[in-house]
Amino acid sequence: MSTQSARDIERPESQDHPASSDGFVRGLSEAIGGPLGGHAVPPEDRPNRFWTAARIVLALTCLTLALHWVQKSPCQDGDWQKNIQYTRFCYTDVLALYYAEGLNQGKVPYRDHAVEYPVVTGYFMGVLGLPVHALGQEYPGINQGKWFYNVNAVVLCALAVATAAVLLALRRRRPWDAAIFALSPILFVTATVNWDFLAIGLAMFGLYAWARRRPALAGILLGLGGAAKLWPLFILGPILVLGLRSARLRAAFTAIGTAAAAWAIANLPVFLAYRESWNRFFELNTERPVDWGTLWYVGRYLDGKWNTGTPGDQGPFQWLSDHVPALNWVTYALFGLSCLAITVVCMLAPRRPRVAQVAFLVVAAFLIFSKVWSQQYVLWLLPLVVLARPRWGAVIAWTVAEIGYFTAFYAELLGAGGKPVIPEGTFVLAAALRLITVAVLCGFVVREMWRPERDAVRSTYADDPDGGPLDGAPDAPWVAQLRRPKSERPATPPEMPVPA
Incomplete structure (x- = not known):
């Protein structure tokens, strides 16, 4: 038995029970008698159920x-x-x-x-x-x-x-x-505030195809998802980075190539026949000013509070709000730097992170630094957080903040008609709490990437159930060398003297 891998000894039929494995749920379960006992028959083992x-x-x-x-x-x-x-x-x-x-x-x-x-x-x-x-x-x-x-x-x-x-x-x-x-x-x-579930469904089907080791199909589905809403294409970044760490680039490039082809084929008819209409989406996102509830909206409000009243005295967030092209470049740069930081964590983490963990971080970073964060965009994160960090306590705290923002947002919409419903500061506080809870979730995910023994999913699975071609793959030799402390790296052999 000792020679078998963790994958070999796992019981395929075994299931996790949150009342036993999740501290928050375990605490709640005390109100109804506590977690499932050691001698109880698990529900999944009961016949004819x-x-x-x-x-x-x-x-x-x-x-x-x-x-x-x-x-x-x-x-x-x-x-x-x-x-x-x-x-x-x-x-x-x-x-x-x-x-x-x-x-x-x-x-x-x-x-x-x-x-x-x-x-x-x-x-x-x-x-x-x-x-x-x-x-x-x-x-x-x-x-x-x-x-x-x-x-x-x-x-x-x-x-x-x-x-x-x-x-x-x-x-x-x-x-x-x-x-x-x-x-x-x-x-x-x-759920039906907008058409976001069209992209979410395609993205999730794409992740499932990747997990089932069908990278070409995964790429097609993610490409179509990206042609519905842009964000499913971001999932290709984690696939590429983790493929690089595990030297499984062929599958990653297959997914990226088919995604690009699917996106192009979906766009081509409109691009060729109605170019101006096709450009409308990109023009709108380039021209849009700071939207309600974003980081930039909160910053602009604070600029106004801290403004001394001196003519020409303008805070950085207010200046960016007045110069949308510059704001666009700042948001792109911050998102790019976030992706770079996530890549560094992926390469230096003790174990290769899971696909869902990295995908959640990338999509969350995009939302945090975006100048637009519509109310339904929260749906993008919901299935990803289930796969990345299925811990009820932190998710409930985030959900409370999101629902608080949702109600404050509708109050703000009512107030836009000229009759304020809540103070502006209350809306800004709700928006800030939403941003903070998403950032805290990102921090928890990074911590579990750095300390994989705290990862709830890895307590049930040997490696990455969403990894597909990456699942169970060892690190590339250069990654192991990169992570090795400098003192443990083999010394460079001295050069041989050249004969006279």
Whole structure:
């Protein structure tokens, strides 16, 4: 037995129980009798049991999404009088943009109207929106906006359920980790605010394909995800860096190559036929000023508080807000430096970090330093945090901060009409707490990369269940040499004297 690897001796059917392994859950479990006893029969070992952990998690996901639909129902008819979309927290871009993008008039995205989103999202809007418009032409009495929202909600919620299924498939020995996603208030309030689950679903399918050692398919899915929202392409960076550490670059380059091809093929029709419409997404993101709730918004508020009132006395955040091109370069530079720092940690960590850990850090760094952080962007981090650090305590603290920001944001939207609902400082505090909790989660992930014995996932799996071609791979020789203390490195042999 001693000669067998950890992979050989793992029980494939064994499952983690959070009440035993997670300190926060263990503390809560004391209210109902404590963790599962040593002589108890684990639920997964009971025969003829219908309600397995996976089925419970999927049912909880469906329940959360059903409640989300109910919560959004006051806005579905499009009659948004007296700011009902803000007072009832039911605003959704899906319904608003059905009219703003001209879909209610039968306009074809990009051909007749320059859609503000990447092409796969635009295709999605057209594929669902144009039939609804045609139906409205045939039956004038129907509420087209309501139909459009509900058709989109069905598809987006199906993608959310599929995301939960992927989390379960990637964590067969830790199925209750996916309950963090299924029960999340974040999912409850933001699932259909925008079309983000289109990109999230493609990104998660891509991660699953990578974990199943199908790098070409993984690249195609991540490339299509990047053509829906840009961030799934960021996952290719961790794959490349970890492939470099383990000398498995062929698989990494395959994924990157197919992702580039899939992204290009998805974009090519619009790029060639409607270049100006295709450019709209990039122009909008270049021109957009500082958005609510971002690091730059918080900094600008503090600049105003610390301003001495001297004419021309302007803080750095206010100056950047007034000079958007310079702000763009600063955000790019900070994100690039963050990626460089993450790469250094990946190379010097005692063990090769897990793909999900690095992906979470990269996406979180992008959000922290971005000048735009829309309310639904939090969904990008939710499945990644489940895979990267499935610890309930820190995730709950982050969720509380996110929900606090969500409510403060709607109060700020109401106040934009001229009647303040909360002090500006309260909104800034909520935004700062959101930033801080995301940064703290990043700190916890880095700590577990540096001290892998504290990694909950590695307490169940031998290496990286999401690693695919990297799972179980040893470090490249040059990485081992790089990490070796200088005093332990072999001395350079002296040069042989040249014969006279």
